[in-house]
Structure formats: C-alpha cells, structure tokens
Amino acid sequence: MSLPQGDVSVPRGAPSRGWTLAAVACGTFLMLVAFTMPLATIVPTAASLDAGVAGRTWVLSSMSIGLASALLTSGAVADDFGRRRTFVAGLFLMALTSVVCVVAPDTVTFVLARVLQGVGGAAVTASSLGIIAHTFPAGPERASASGVWGAALGAGIAVGPVVAGLCDAWVSWRLAYALLAAACVATAALALGVVRESRAARPRPVDRWGGLLLAVGLGSLLAGLVESRQDLGDPLALALFGGAVLALVAFVAVERRGRAPMLDLMLLRHRRFLAVTVAAFATGMGIIALFSFMAVFLDTGFGIDALGASLLLLSWSATSVAASLLARRIPEHRVSGRVQLAIGLVGVAVGQAGLAAVGPDTSWPRFVPALLVAGVASGVLNAALGREAVAAVPVGREAMGAGANNTARYVGSAIGVTVVAVIVASHGTSRQDLFDGWNVAVLLTAAFSLVGAAVVLTCRPARDAR
Known part of the structure; x- marks a missing residue:
C-alpha cells in the first residue's frame, strides 16, 4: 500500500485494514458510550453523589468541556507524534477516569474525572480519523471506512444510555463505568496489535501557547454556558465568558503570528474546509442539542424515565447506524461531499420539525x-462529516482536521443545549409551558440546521472536487 504523500509509517508488519478499522471504530464507539451514559442515570448518579440542580448540570456537561478543549490539540499531537500512540493513550486515560468514576465519593471528584475523560475521548476521536485517512486511500475505500466510523458514532449514542440504564437496574450505575474501563483497555490492546503507527512526514514544533490558550478559551466558554443555564446573569458565568473571549482572541493572534500554528487560520479561506466546519457546528447546534435535551422533555412531559427515553431514541440512533453504512455506497463523483452534507442537514431539519406542534x-x-x-x-451526515473532515486539510494533517471538525x-452542541434549555425555562413551569417552550426550541434548532445547509451549499469551490 502506498502511503499518502506527506505521511510516514513506522516499519512494522502488515496488519489487516479490516482489523485497523475495527479498532478505531470500537474506540469511537466507546467514546460516544462514555459521553451518553449519564443521560440514563442522572437521577441515581446525582442522588449517590449528593448533587443538587447545578451539580446535575455539571455531571451531564463535564465531558463536553474536556472534549471541546482538547480535540484540536489532540489532532495536532497525533499528526506530529503518532496517531496510534495518541489513540492508545486516549483509551487508557478514558479507562483510568472511568475507574475514578466508579469510586467517586462526591460531585467534584466525578465531574473532574469526566472532564479528563473528555480529554481522553478527544485523543481517541481525533486520531481515529487520522488513522483511517492514513490507512485507506482517498476514494471509495476511504468513503466506506468513513461510513463505518459514522456508524460507530451512532451506535455509541444508541448503546450508551441503554447499557447505563440496565447496569443501574441490575446492580448500580457505577457498574457501567467499570465495564467501560475494561472495554477501553481491551480496545487499546487490540490497537497496539493491529494498528500501524503513522505520523506526518515533517513533524512541527509543539504550539504550546496555542494549545494552552485554546483549552482555556473553549473550557471557559463551555463552563460559562453550563453556569448560565440556571441564570443568564450569573456573575461567574459572565466572568467565564469574559475569560473565554480574551483567551480566544489571544489564540487567534498567536496562530496568525506563529511559525508552526496548531490551526492554520488560512484554512478558513478554503471553501471545503469551511463547509465541513460549518456543517459540524450546525449539527451540534441543531440535532445534537435538541436530542440531548429530549430525555429531560420526555421525562417531565410524558413521565418516561431516562431508560425509556433512550429506548425511544433508538429509532433515531439505530437508524443512523444503518444509514451510515449504506451511505458508503453513495458515489462521490456524482454526489459531492458538500452536497451530501447539505442533504443531511436538510433531512435532520425535517426530522426535527416533525417533533414540533405537540401538546x-x-x-x-x-x-x-x-x-x-x-x-x-444523521447517518448520511455522520458519514460525510468523517470523510470531509480529513479530505479538507493538507495531507499529513488529517488528525488535526478531525480535531477541528x-x-x-x-x-x-454546548451552545445549542444552552439555547434550548433557556427557551424552555423562559416559558414557565407548568406542563403546558413545557410543551410551548419545546415547540419553539424545536423550530429554532431546525432553523439552525437549515441555515447550516444553506451556508454549506454556498461554499462551492471554483472546481467542485468530487
């Protein structure tokens, strides 16, 4: 197999591409399982940790902070120091923090462990797409592998809450984290055996200041969003937002002047990169934000507990798995990645709109x-996002592209969930108020998806690469 130009591979045996794909898909699956598990067990988890209303919000949102803060940095590190090494390190960090979650005596310990679990999940997610890009050449093979990656994404969303809910019903919610730790270690061992190490042909100096400023900026932004869900004028939330603005402005200044920036801001002038980045942001603001809140809505509005809500949402997540696998067969020379992204966003907007007008x-x-x-x-969208995220960046920087995406x-998703929560809360506390707020939030998140689709369609290159 010829290597992508700009990549190097550490000499080793010739592991099966199928086993490599299985390992990275399993890692992606476990990251989403970890991310979604608290949705089904928030009530017993909060009771066990003696968490109040604010504590529950932090339990649900803490992993997002670690993920968003570390994804871009993890991608840059994976490209320069080894994608398999970063992938395996991320899995071991997820395993270690899962053990801490098993024994966590209070909310603070659990939340800190979940933030670090997000850092591990960021390493797994960013490096997994980099490994796929290195292993599978551009074209039908990479499209097929990206479809499997997208299916693993949907499968993790589907399985995480169900497994956590069943573990809580049988033994305790803590059992789910023990099983997750064991699965992460097993997947790391598999990756060490079957994934070939790879990195960019010309590693660059570590952008320490860029990485630090980005982590502080995004971490402060997400923490401020979490705090503001209870009170938009909360002084701590306002201070966090202020810190986020300062750190992110400094990050842009450092990246513009740096000789080896973590994120080349000139990429934003490339329409393919801009299209896939906008599509990812719109996906978070739209479908992910709405469905992250849906379990709360089903519980309050219909009396459906979190496990029941997870089973209902299987009709979305399980369907997305099948659709991601089928989307591999869409010929890219006929339907470009940009068009697939737009079709996916329009489709999820239609699905979201179908959840409105309820009482x-x-x-x-x-x-x-x-x-x-x-x-x-969502299946079409996930498959296209995985493929376009690595195709839209220079060869050798695929993990960075995955991290940015x-x-x-x-x-x-963090911004979207905050918007949904604030809209629903602003309508009042009665059951009818809940439905009124939900209907407005649904239409707004559907609008986010449609706006994203419109922007993606306008990002047509001079010669549309198909």
Missing part, C-alpha cells in the same frame, strides 16, 4: 416517524 394530549408514538427521518439523515460539533 399535553400527544402520545409518544407520535415522535417515531420524525425520529426515523432524522436517523436516516469535532471541536466545532461539540462547541455547537
């Missing part, structure tokens, strides 16, 4: 058709 007399089966539509569209996705 206290609505029954839960009413949601299933819309969830199925959103699932098909996923950073946009998780920052978008």
Whole structure:
C-alpha cells in the first residue's frame, strides 16, 4: 500500500485494514458510550453523589468541556507524534477516569474525572480519523471506512444510555463505568496489535501557547454556558465568558503570528474546509442539542424515565447506524461531499420539525416517524462529516482536521443545549409551558440546521472536487 504523500509509517508488519478499522471504530464507539451514559442515570448518579440542580448540570456537561478543549490539540499531537500512540493513550486515560468514576465519593471528584475523560475521548476521536485517512486511500475505500466510523458514532449514542440504564437496574450505575474501563483497555490492546503507527512526514514544533490558550478559551466558554443555564446573569458565568473571549482572541493572534500554528487560520479561506466546519457546528447546534435535551422533555412531559427515553431514541440512533453504512455506497463523483452534507442537514431539519406542534394530549408514538427521518439523515451526515473532515486539510494533517471538525460539533452542541434549555425555562413551569417552550426550541434548532445547509451549499469551490 502506498502511503499518502506527506505521511510516514513506522516499519512494522502488515496488519489487516479490516482489523485497523475495527479498532478505531470500537474506540469511537466507546467514546460516544462514555459521553451518553449519564443521560440514563442522572437521577441515581446525582442522588449517590449528593448533587443538587447545578451539580446535575455539571455531571451531564463535564465531558463536553474536556472534549471541546482538547480535540484540536489532540489532532495536532497525533499528526506530529503518532496517531496510534495518541489513540492508545486516549483509551487508557478514558479507562483510568472511568475507574475514578466508579469510586467517586462526591460531585467534584466525578465531574473532574469526566472532564479528563473528555480529554481522553478527544485523543481517541481525533486520531481515529487520522488513522483511517492514513490507512485507506482517498476514494471509495476511504468513503466506506468513513461510513463505518459514522456508524460507530451512532451506535455509541444508541448503546450508551441503554447499557447505563440496565447496569443501574441490575446492580448500580457505577457498574457501567467499570465495564467501560475494561472495554477501553481491551480496545487499546487490540490497537497496539493491529494498528500501524503513522505520523506526518515533517513533524512541527509543539504550539504550546496555542494549545494552552485554546483549552482555556473553549473550557471557559463551555463552563460559562453550563453556569448560565440556571441564570443568564450569573456573575461567574459572565466572568467565564469574559475569560473565554480574551483567551480566544489571544489564540487567534498567536496562530496568525506563529511559525508552526496548531490551526492554520488560512484554512478558513478554503471553501471545503469551511463547509465541513460549518456543517459540524450546525449539527451540534441543531440535532445534537435538541436530542440531548429530549430525555429531560420526555421525562417531565410524558413521565418516561431516562431508560425509556433512550429506548425511544433508538429509532433515531439505530437508524443512523444503518444509514451510515449504506451511505458508503453513495458515489462521490456524482454526489459531492458538500452536497451530501447539505442533504443531511436538510433531512435532520425535517426530522426535527416533525417533533414540533405537540401538546399535553400527544402520545409518544407520535415522535417515531420524525425520529426515523432524522436517523436516516444523521447517518448520511455522520458519514460525510468523517470523510470531509480529513479530505479538507493538507495531507499529513488529517488528525488535526478531525480535531477541528469535532471541536466545532461539540462547541455547537454546548451552545445549542444552552439555547434550548433557556427557551424552555423562559416559558414557565407548568406542563403546558413545557410543551410551548419545546415547540419553539424545536423550530429554532431546525432553523439552525437549515441555515447550516444553506451556508454549506454556498461554499462551492471554483472546481467542485468530487
């Protein structure tokens, strides 16, 4: 197999591409399992940790902070120092922090462990797409592998809450984290055996200041969003937002002047990179934000517990898995990645809109058709995002591209969830108020998806690479 220009591979045996794909897909799956597990167990978790209302919000949001803060840095590190090494290190960090979650005596310990678990998950996610780009040449093979990666993404979202809910019903919510730790160690061992090490042909100096400023900026932004969900005028939230602005402005200044910037800001002038970044951000602001809040809505509005809500949402997440696998067969020479992204965003907007116009007399089966539509569209979107994230950056910087793309996705979801929560809360506290707020939030998140699709369609290159 010829290497992508700009990449080097550490001499080793010739492991099967299939096993390599299995290892990175499994790592991606476990990251999403870890990310979604608290959705089904927030009530017993909060009770065990003696967490109040604010504590519950932090339990649900803490991993997002670690993810968004470390994704871009992890991608740059993976490209320069080894993608397999970064992938395996991320899995071991996820395993270690899972053990801490098992024994955590209080909210602070659990939240800190989840933030670090997000850092590990960032290393796994960014390096996994870099490994795929290195292993599979551009074209049908990479499109097929990206479809499997997208399916693993959907599968993790589907399985995480269900496994956590079942573990809590059988033994304790802590059992889910023990199983996660064991699975992460097993996947790391598999990766060490079957994944060939690779890195950029010309490693660059570590952008320490860029990495620090980005982590502080995004971490402060997400922490401020979490705090503001209870009170938009909260002094701590305002201070965090102020710190985020200062750190991110400094980050841009450092990256513009640096000789080896972590993120080459000139990439934003390339329409393909801009299109996939906007698509990822719109995905977070739209479908991910709405469905992250949906478990709370189903519980409060319909009396469906988190495990039941997770099973209902399987009609979305499981459908997205199948659609991601089928999307591998879409010929890119006929339907470009940019068009696939736009189609996916329009599809999820249609699915989201189908969840609106509900009231206290609505029954839960009413949601299933819309969830199925959103699932098909999400599958197409996830597969295209995985492929375009690495195709839109220079050869040898694929993990950085994956990190930038996923950073946009998780920052978008953090902003979107905050918007949804504030809109619903602003309508009042009665059951009818809940439905009124939900209907407005649904249409707004659908609008985010449509705006994202429109921007993506305008990012047509002079010669549309297909």
